[in-house]
Amino acid sequence: MRSRSNSGVKLDNYARVIQKSILKYQDPVTGLFSASEGEPHAWVRDNLYSIQAVWGLALAYRRQADLDEDKAKCYELEQSVVKCMRSLLMCMIRQSEKLENFKTSQSANDALHAKYHCRTRSIVVGDHDWGHLQLDATGLYILMLAQMSVSGLQIIYSLDEVAFVQNLVFYISSAYRTPDYGIWERGDKTNHGVPELNASSVGMCKAALEAIDELNLFGSSGGPQSVIHVTPDEKALCQAILESMLPRESNSKEVDAGLLSIIGYPAFAVNDLHLVDITKQAIVNKLQGRYGCSRFLRDGYKTALEDSSRLHYELAELKMFEDIECEWPVFWAYLILDGIFNDNGQQVVEYHDALKEILVVHDDVKCIPELYTVPAERVEHEKTNPHSQDRIPTGKLPHLWGQSLYLLGQLLMDGYLAPGEIDPLNRRFATAPKPDVVVQIAILAEEKRYQAMLKEKLGVHAKTLDEIHPIRVQPARILASVYSHMGRCPKLKLSGRPMTEIGILGTSKLYIIKGHTFAFIPNLLDQRDFYMTLDTDMLIDMMLTELQYLSTYWNMLGRPIITVPIHRGMLTEDGESFKPSLISTLRKIQSGYLYGVRVVLGPLESFLSTSCLTRLTFLEDESSVDSAFIDLLLSRPPTRIHRLHSDTGRFLASPVTESGPEMTQEEQRNILQARLAGRLRQRRISADLTSSLVGPDIALFNEALQKKMRISESAALDEESNPEVLVRQLQTSGTLWEQADILNALYRLKGANWDSMIDGRSGSTVSDLIEELYERAGQQGNWMVVRQMIGLLHRRVCGLAQSTTDLLVRQKQVTVGLPKEPRETTIVRPMPNDELLNIIIESFAEDTDMAVLTQEIIMYLAMFIRASPELFNDLLRLRVGLIIQVMASELARHLRCSGEEASMHLMSLSPFEMKQLIHNILSGKEFGVIKSTRPTPGTSTVKEIALQTERSSKGDKSKLVNMKRKLKQQVSTTRPNSLESRGPRSLSGLISPPVWKQGVKFFDQQFTDRQSELSRNQSVSSDLIVPSGYAQYSGQKRGQWVRRRRIDGALNRVPQNFYSRIWRLLEKCYGLVIGGHYIPGYVTKEMTPGELKFALLVENVLNHIPQAEYRQLVVETLIVLTLLGDAPRVKFLSDNLNVDSVLLCASDLFQKDEVNDGASDELLTKDSNKICTEFYDCAPSGPYGTMTYLSKAVAVSFKEYFPENVGDCAVS
Template identity: 50%
Template sequence: MKRSRSDLRAKLEYYDRLLSKTILKYQNPVTGLLPAFLFEDGTAGWAENHAWVRDNVYSVLAVWGLATVYRRGAEGEENREKAYNLEQTVVKLMRSLLMAMMRQAGKVELFKKSRSRTDALHAKYSISTCATVVGDYNWGHLQVDATSLYLLTLAQMIAGGLQIIFTLDEVAFVQNLVFYVERAYHISDYGIWERGDKTNHGETELNATSIGMAKAALEAINELDLFGSRGGPSSIIHVMGDEIAQCNTKLVSLLPRESSSKEVDAGLLTIISYPAFAASTTELCDATRTEVISKLEGRYGCKRFLRDGYQTVKEDPHRLHYEPSELKVFENIECEWPLFFELLLLDALIRGDAPAIKSYREKLESVVIRDGSEGLVTVPELYQVPEDKVSWEYQKPHSQDRVPGHKKQHMWSQSLYILCGLLEEGLLNIGEIDPLNRRLSMAAQPDPLVQIVLLSEDRKMSVALKKRGITAETVHRAEQDPTFPIKILPAHYLPRLYQQLGISSKMGLSGRPMQSVGVIGTSQLYHIHEAVVAFTPQFLDHEAFYICLDNRLLVDLIRTDLAYLKANWKLMGRPTMVLPLTRTMMGEEGTWDKSPVFRLTQALVAGYIAGVRVQVGVMADYLDTASVKQLHFIDPVKAASLLDIPQIDTKITRSSMLGRVGRRSFVKVPVSVVNIW
């Protein structure tokens, strides 16, 4: 039933008042930061001055959503004023979190190398000053999901039109935050609930929520211009595709589990649906959702995880850690969080699941707290089993009525309640809070066609291969003719280029650590000012890897990498793999039929190998269809030194640089190769 304009306006005014009275009222006027919760007396008590990064980002989503509604329907000065005020409220909070983290730039630099929990960014800061509020050893600060959530939301907001990043120094810091989270797949952290493993001994572990949020953040911020429409090459964020693929591989292996100590965690709802949408398939998403609902859902919300002792009457509030034997006493009396009804409702709204929308709306409305005097709705942090009913709940789970915990309003939950309402009432569209279309990331994609460029060691080999129906490009060493615009380099050159990314001497940031690059990285072409550069795969690097001397293993590695590209390629354009062929690999010409490498080239020419579609050709034919990455952040003089190419003209516009990568620009242009033999 279509609602009248006056009804929609009344609803909008209601949510505006609800936001003002329950969230914006408690925002610090100087920093814009928010407390995570309120006690029954309307204060945050001991946490009055504590601003958690994760909670603040979630809390500001409702503000952003309402600002978007006002901006879209800005009729009259009043609405335009409200839209601008709400948008700047969002910007203020996001920038305060950024400033708080930038003060710890030294920790970011240390963490890139150490991955140590003591070098982690703090999980919370002072609401009034953005300074730290607890020591390095007094809290479980290493929470990759919190930093990743900030990056993901930052990317979405910038894509939605907000101007949050102002200077190139800030761009450099955000780029280093990418380096901070990009290896989440092997960083053990304290997780979304800050306590580490389930036994509460302060031990870190790999968490699916952290890995999934990092994957989503990396995908969202990759190639994003942080200055929006006002930016240029220097304000673009770069992410290595191999790091995203590694996060995805680890996430798939974990789901529907959260970690080794937790069977399943309701926090996974943030990964499989809004805001991360990190699950790679709908089947994996559905399986995880079903697992959460079947094992954790109750009458008042969902448990965070099984045997969670937080805020139960059996938990000793004077001890931070449990004994393993104690976990049994929390079974069946775990607190239930209304927050997860909101996440399930939000998920149902996005999927358009009408029965689920109706069900979770009814469940949610039954657990919120209503203020009779003002008609306001607040969402408590959790519901707990009263002490006098614990024994009955042990005997028959979900049979006893629960009561709200001491935190009568949970800001994160309050924000999602408003966001769900705006979406359900039709005031807000999901695309407006997901401008990067993360929700479409699970859509099936066609398998990529891998473009293969074979490079023969000399012209004689090229002619011999041609007689056998195999196209192999003949190349000359760069030392003989250094002016060719297409360079083919060994893989170890690529990390040297990325070391120049994110450098800020003022903040003591050194750029990306020297780390090897995977097959996704070497299967792209790179446009560096006027030069186009391709790289051979890492396993063919003689300086770094001796295995390339074993031809049978070499063939297996090529097959494996092709299968890996098929499973993980998500970039624009086709992957292009450059394979040099030497006489050492091929053997004597009369014995080629016995060579594993020669038989591999025959399979490649046939167009199908290891379940992957391939096409063999020359580099000039692939420039139009290849995936090309722009690396114009590198200083021209530095690029010339690193790549052994002539100094590059810097007076080139961005559009002209993009236009030069095409077949017409490079047809019949020879290819130059440096040190790959």
């Protein structure tokens, strides 16, 4: 008989320990683990962690096996693992009906249960009686299923089970936007059963999606039908949301030790090493004690002060758990594993030695207890001096979760396991540097003519759809239909993947479907139901944004590929050349770099060997696929040209000129602008958009024009007009504006389905006419008509729900409508498209134009937060209505026009110009002046002055001075006075240039203090930039600071650490009164300083202030007041702090000083808040700054709390 090796003996010792401390609790019938002896409940999460030491030991025996008994032991342990995993699968598969319902409802009542009976596998708690929605548990199951399957275990037995696992993937794929109850099963830390978005759940689901993708669940014995597929965009969304949340766990938990499971073993879900280090450091600094780590701050679970007879906590009692939270040794086991995987020997030794000191002997085995708590008699001492008192073990012994991870770490430390054996999918390399992504771009010409133009003018060798054999091209919506067949299982009544869009990552792969190779056109190039892609500049800008997103989140084998179709909409109006933006972009692509991303241009078929190729095998079964769908898949896609232009001109007269030849071009434009302004006035849009705007109204009519207005009666379009008369006018009308007015009236009179019977033919409903005018206006770039028509059609932006979700899951609340409530509605959770659209429409009553604009802006904000999240660092709530107000305010200010005209100009901006204007406002760029030579439609090329943005460098100072001199000389002769010259076409100067335009010099409007002397002598005349009546004031341009405050207030901007400083202030007073609303001081007993929930509470109170500039002054007042919270001499302010009173006092002090300096009463007027209007325009700092007067006001208001003699002032 062979003697046992030393390693074999040690493994036998591990087997004895695992048998006595873990396998002892495994049910002999089901293989599930109960939480402890006599406890019939089996938690999914606990079972998955409990079995990991058994799996690790089986792998160790497999590695070390030199005797038959070792192989037998390996097989025995493996089967224990398989038995547990299959029992969990059987528990969940019994709830396939709930799984199917959850895919559409996302309701916690349809969630898979998170615990079952360990003997019968039946449910143990009702759907409504416990927080079953715990996505991290399901994600952990899928992750371990993937890792164990790759390690050689056979867990899945049939294709029906494969289909169920595929649907589990659908179940967790929405984790990035689904609030759940989290790893601690309680949701919000108050334990009131309120689910919230948890970073630990998002991270675990991200890891699971990445691990299971393209995995064959039958292993080497499997075929194509047993492969699991995951759409890459869902993985990227989880990654983006996770990175935006860390190191925070959720709204109510600013840090959580459960995050150790996603920054390290088993998930390794975070790709950013710096973010991993920040999160780990936050956990160690805030939660670590002498016996482990607390789960989260103010965790009352099993503390001496917890009332176990109550299910939930009272909000104010959370404070009493501070500094006495129970400490869990399991987190040190995580940190040991983290040190092993990161090759950090010092960390391993440190935590291993610490953990050995707190192990408890149970059944002759050293075990990890569930937690350590402070005894009741030592609570006060611990609160006085944290971490000074000895704690006692309590809870489950052994804690199977912690015991399993501890023993797994021991096996790794002793060398019986290698990290790669328990991580065969190599997830531990998630933070390793990745090579630069090279994006392949294939150009497709929809017609031979475009192919010839590309070759002749740009040297681009493009192919047509008929020339790219053997590759077939289809739009992205077809790919979504293909994926909807994935995971269908009639036996289990599972319908497959929900019909949702496939994003840019999904369409950047090539697919093999039923033996054919397919490429798919991205959604952004195939949007059929909204107007933004009718603007070529916008289309290219969206493509560049998606290109950056693609290069950031692409992590698959092979290079991504983007298929770009060239169609009629990308040509100039004469159809003889491509639009300049397209030409410039294609040339940059040819250079090899676009927007900082490496790109390569070539024919589609040349990229076959270098692209990411995925075989969609679930369509191989003929019986599961409708033949009509296959025919659609293999058919040639309809071209964009046919769709947009085939029916143009069926009913409406073709527009020729905007008026008759007897009228001048200026008169034509004035009539049209007058009609539009009149319509805006009727709808009272300006009253909302231009609160506190400046600039006098201009006359909409003059006598000369009134004599020549041939259609003045039809301009008003009274709703009592005869429909037949309106139809005849529609047939003879030659302008888009007039046709829009008529259709608007017909829609309100007869509705969308009324048949106009044009030319005596039926089938020309009002809806058809609106559709035709919409397409025609889009072709001609008349964006006001486009938006009006799309509003009448009640269409929503493609991906509205996804865009809103992109903002919400990054902890940005969204409001629609204009202040105040109830018109302004806050969106705090993801919603379906139709529900969102209804909320937007209701918030603007019957104003369909504003509803359309709101959708558009939400779309742009989502683009920005995906591509440039740093723009939103200091923003918690995005108030779309106020953003629209600021946009109109900026236009009114720069164009020196009334609010009504600014609203008209805003609606007339192209989608690209609209997006860039929003970007400038978000980024804080200032507006300057440039010379534009772009011709205005209907006029000859004229030199005009437009407004532009740029940040000037010191090296450009001399060039700027010369440019200013030249511009100053041109102002008097080139500044236009008519509405024509301030039309939409001349507004481009307000917008930052597209990234494809180079070589234009700009300069800022705001001059620094060093330039102030120069600007007095050499700057452009101020009335070019700001309304007349504004002048220099205190060394600054007048109106500068009120404008800055209006923008910051509308965007809800606050300084860094603002909310945590408010929290400290509330600790020293009874509460804050702001605008009649109250923030009680006792909220500090419930919430912690860094808690997002607290920040949202403060933000909600501030958002009740309707005036943006007043809100920003309130923020400045609060900043000064927080100095009281930071002052050690101020112990407590036994009063409620009325912020408005302090601000009013500061304004009065300012006005008093101004009166003493000789200011007139006309200058020092007060607004409705009794604040001096000039106070809004003061710089924050300086002897006459707002902070100076606010500091004085605080000293006056709270003088009884200050000593008679004070040192240096804290305000600088």
